[in-house]
Amino acid sequence: MTSQAASNPPGSRSLHRFANPGRFLRLADAVLPWCAGLTAIALAVGLAAALFVAPADYQQGESVRIMYVHVPAAWMALFAYTCIAVASAAALIWRHPVADLAARSASPLGAAFTFLALATGSLWGKPMWGTWWVWDARLTSVLVLFFLYLGHMAISNAFEDPGRGRKAAAILALVGFVNVPIIKFSVDWWNTLHQPASVTRIGVPTIHPSMLWPLLLMGVGFTLFFFTVLLLRMKSELLAARLRNLRMLSVEGR
């Protein structure tokens, strides 16, 4: 009873409410079914729209259908990194354990989305540009993002003391965040084969509504998918930590 009162001093409730792993687990369990269900709906409708409803492009023909996986994957590559940077800042400044867990759980997902964006981009580049790969600003900066993810994953496990590894990984994530605006604006700042932004620009998107809505739906589906898997991974990590504690207790008990 007393320990519970001490762990919840008045005034620190707003943010630290979510720093409590037990409370986070209950929240995750409440959110997960909704998140998973909406993911399934958005991806199923989005996929059907991308393959059957959306028209072929007047220049690119049917190859434009690669866009519906390539662009959401690239969005997620940047979005996941942004989440990691924000969570790392929260972990460093407020020593928020769940934020730290979120950052570490998100980086393999970000790496996978970045790989998907690179691979599908390559498959789109070959018929449209005549090459699988060019060392231009957009492609190179996304490749750097991929290596940042790998570095983040490696560093957080590289220290004997997990606390030091987490801190080093959080600092790497924050320093590497400089790459995110570089990726976003690379198509404006440098000459490139890659087309400029056509959805996320100020004013009217240059993409036709018949292609835009399936793309946005896929974007929503990918985002919900990211959060679903992220919550599952965080839950899995918290349960694994509880398991380690129990193992230690049972060793000490003997």
Place this chain on the structure above:
Amino acid sequence: MQAVSEFLTMGGYGVYVWPSYVLAVLIMGGMLGLTLARLRVTKRELKGYEQVHAAHRKRRGRGGED
């Protein structure tokens, strides 16, 4: 039948379009599958340990908080 084959060839771009979708399914399915598999293993082991731990505490009597 022709509509199906037209759909599959994707105006000649099928060799680029389909691998993109297959890759997306494999990578995202892999992420979800690995995560769920790990969660299941952890849950199962945790359940076993919690039973052992509960039995242990019961044996030692009520006083043993730690």
